[in-house]
Amino acid sequence: MYKLVGSVKSRAFRVLWLLEELGVPYEHVNAGPHSEEVLRYNPNGKVPVLVDGDAVISDSTAIMTYLADKHGRLTAKAGTLERAQQDAMLHQILDEIDAVLWAAFRRSLGLSNMKDAEAIREAFKKEYKSNIDKIMMQIKGSYLTGEEITIPDLLLTHCGGWAFVAKFPTDNVDFKEYLKSMRGRPAYKRASDLARH
Numbered sequence: 001m002y003k004l005v006g007s008v009k010s011r012a013f014r015v016l017w018l019l020e021e022l023g024v025p026y027e028h029v030n031a032g033p034h035s036e037e038v039l040r041y042n043p044n045g046k047v048p049v050l051v052d053g054d055a056v057i058s059d060s061t062a063i064m065t066y067l068a069d070k071h072g073r074l075t076a077k078a079g080t081l082e083r084a085q086q087d088a089m090l091h092q093i094l095d096e097i098d099a100v101l102w103a104a105f106r107r108s109l110g111l112s113n114m115k116d117a118e119a120i121r122e123a124f125k126k127e128y129k130s131n132i133d134k135i136m137m138q139i140k141g142s143y144l145t146g147e148e149i150t151i152p153d154l155l156l157t158h159c160g161g162w163a164f165v166a167k168f169p170t171d172n173v174d175f176k177e178y179l180k181s182m183r184g185r186p187a188y189k190r191a192s193d194l195a196r197h
């Protein structure tokens, strides 16, 4: 059985949701970054971590890719053009959304102590907003890559929630509709319920 280590209010939520979509058995350890439990598996203290037998995999995107490939769901097959396009979208979200949120909220960067903190945060917000607009212009159907849900959808939806909580709103109507439909998925709701308890 898989063991997922990482607090639900972290990037571990992406993996939790994917495990629910896949319907495979797993154990979840709701441990925060740098906790004793996390450091046992990941010396740099970051979450999430997936334990599969004797193997430990870190990084939410690496874990999602591994699980989707292994179970042959929520992904195009490796080595196909569809997969290359899916991966391109995955990396675009990492570069243009996840990285912007990461930079805006990374405490160790000390942004809040900077003289121009407010202006810098506004610049990140503007960047986030414009990058969401670009992604929404590329959407190929009900989901990012067409009519089938793939892991970039889980990544983008999780980032959208993170941005909302962090008051990085977007007025993009298509994105709002997209998030509403993604959050309506039974697997998303099950993962959110776990996050609430």
Ligand SMILES: N[C@@H](CCC(=O)N[C@@H](CS)C(=O)NCC(=O)O)C(=O)O
Pocket: 009, 010, 011, 012, 033, 034, 044, 045, 046, 047, 048, 058, 059, 060, 061
């Ligand atoms: N790219 C990594 C980033 C992991 C990451 O930074 N996780 C945060 C929690 S969401 C963390 O553990 N932060 C503690 C730290 O940066 O030391 C992933 O997607 O898993």
